[in-house]
Amino acid sequence: MPNVITVITAVHAPGAQYLPDAYKSLQEQELPDGWEWQWVIQEDGETDAVRPYVPDDARISFGQGRHGRAAMARTMGLSRAEGEYVKVLDADDMLTPGSLARDLHALRENPDVGWTTSRVLDLLPDGSTVGFEGDPPPGPLARGAVLDFWKSHNYRAQVHPATLAMRHDLLLALGGWMALPASEDTGLLLALSAVSRGWFTPETGLLYRKWPGQVTSQAAHADESERKARFAVVEARARVLAAMDGWRYWTG
Template structure:
């Protein structure tokens, strides 16, 4: 029997040109015996701009849907996910060799429902920059990320773009939040509110910095909307925490 880890990618026209780089990073993954990856690519919109950049590979599932931003696209893509674990990979980012295997190892740890890893920002000139607040490798206790996030101006010590999560829990939480941005942070806080996670200190993602990415736009840091997003994310996480810890079925 083959086990599947499903990699899910939201993409729109401007970022489609980076899909071949993301694909190359998937081809470089070495999975444990009995495991294969599936790549679910979901276009945020219904255009002719993305499909030409989608590689020809039977392991890839491509879909389209009405424009609703990345969170909506990823959540729609969940309808085609075949694996018990779901790995996030933004269209303009790249996994480092060994990332999927390390995520799978982390998710075999007792009580662990989600995994993250170290990130390097990939700058336009090809250089990389790390983050100075990485936690130690190992278990992340329930509520730990939310505590750090609220104490550090809504900046978490782990990056939501590196998430690998149990599919059943992801579905139970409703996928990604219906927000114009920070929908992945909303998911991370929800996961942290109800379950324990894992941080891998070895770099797992190259996070591309380029002018077209949504987080580089002025609207992303507009204070009124940012405050509203953060309030909803925090309130949801605290409400979920009141229901107790998610239990993994044996």
């Protein structure tokens, strides 16, 4: 039996049109010998709008469920994940060639690393890309470093949670994605960092699509009272995890 890395995608009806692009980026991945990917697509809702965009491929598992936003959809999809490692891929984003292989290399060669991230480029509607300064040095990220940076840089992490790959058992131990209307991936990133070292890959691993229908472009996402509440619980969980005696992740 091959080894598996599971890619999890939450999708809602407006974003389903981009699934073929995400699929193409998965097809272009070259994995180490003896490895293959599994793509778990979970619709946030039960409509007829998403399934037509799901490719016919035995490596793909498609599911639907009650509407509850991305965090719930990803966590429900986790029930079908078969891989030792889990990679996030939003429905409207695309992996770059070599992304999965680089994640696997970092996780397999470093048993004390629980999660990986990589450089991101924004993909604009005209097809151009925009990068950002301030990436951390390549290699390991110290346990707790993400929370420290996030707090001192106006609640912006030095790495992008949309690029996360992580050990399946660690993801389960942390309860999956936080039950929040947004910032659920930031909450997971900070929790991961609170209990284990991470890894940053300097090569671009993701094209992050910018388009009018994406959730982060909606006015509700910027509501200040909700934002404060989200970030308060994200920080509180990370601090509690960091302070718990013995809560350290190590596979060696």
